Amino acid sequence: MSILRTRVFAVAVIALLAGAGAATADEDGSGLVGRWTGDSICVGNRPACKNESVIYRIAKPPDREGRITIEADKIVDGSIVYMGAIEFKYDRGSKTLVAQVPVGVWRLTVAEDILEGTLTLAPENSVVRRVKVSKEKPARRSS
Numbered sequence: 268m269s270i271l272r273t274r275v276f277a278v279a280v281i282a283l284l285a286g287a288g289a290a291t292a293d294e295d296g297s298g299l300v301g302r303w304t305g306d307s308i309c310v311g312n313r314p315a316c317k318n319e320s321v322i323y324r325i326a327k328p329p330d331r332e333g334r335i336t337i338e339a340d341k342i343v344d345g346s347i348v349y350m351g352a353i354e355f356k357y358d359r360g361s362k363t364l365v366a367q368v369p370v371g372v373w374r375l376t377v378a379e380d381i382l383e384g385t386l387t388l389a390p391e392n393s394v395v396r397r398v399k400v401s402k403e404k405p406a407r408r409s410s
Contacts (some may be wrong), residue, residue, distance in 0.1 A: 296329040296357050303382055305400030308339070310385075313395060322347065323382070323400055329357040335364065371395070 303323040309316035320342040329335040335357050339350040353373065355364040362377040364384070375384035375398065384394040 288403045294359055296333075296335065296359060299325050299335065299357070299377065300328055301325060303400040304403060305382075305398065307398045310394050311396055316395065321350075321398070322401060328357075332404075333357040333359065337364075337366075354389050 281287060294360070301324075305321060307319045307321045307381045309318055322340040322342070324338045324340075325335065326338075327335070333356050335355050336352050340347045341350055342348070353366045353368060355366040355373070355375070357364050364373070364375040364377070364382070366373040368386075371386055371388040373384065373386050375382045380402040381399065382402075383397075383399045385394045385398070387393065388395050
């Protein structure tokens with residue numbers, strides 16, 4: 268093989284390996300780790316329900332069984348109010364998060380840096396909340 272072909276081949280192999288590593292990181296759910304911010308909007312005529320600005324925090328990627336915990340806050344009068352933590356099941360194939368909670372089911376879909384989904388009440392199977400949050404980019408450090 269000529270020197271030029273060898274170099275082109277080496278660059279192609281490096282690019283392929285780098286892409287495979289990125290796909291693996293995304294597929295294993297590690298891309299979920301971080302801080303997500305956005306809105307949780309009420310659906311339907313529910314006087315007790317309030318639209319909220321929310322913060323979701325994910326500290327660790329899903330475990331082998333796909334379990335992952337999301338801690339949630341809401342912003343009330345400019346202050347952060349802790350709402351709690353929910354354990355979700357992450358499906359790597361469909362890139363979805365599902366959690367059974369006492370009132371129903373949370374279903375979120377992952378699309379790059381967006382989590383979007385609903386809270387559906389049981390047993391009537393009606394959507395009561397729509398959520399859309401975006402992953403915050405890490406702050407750049409100055410040198």
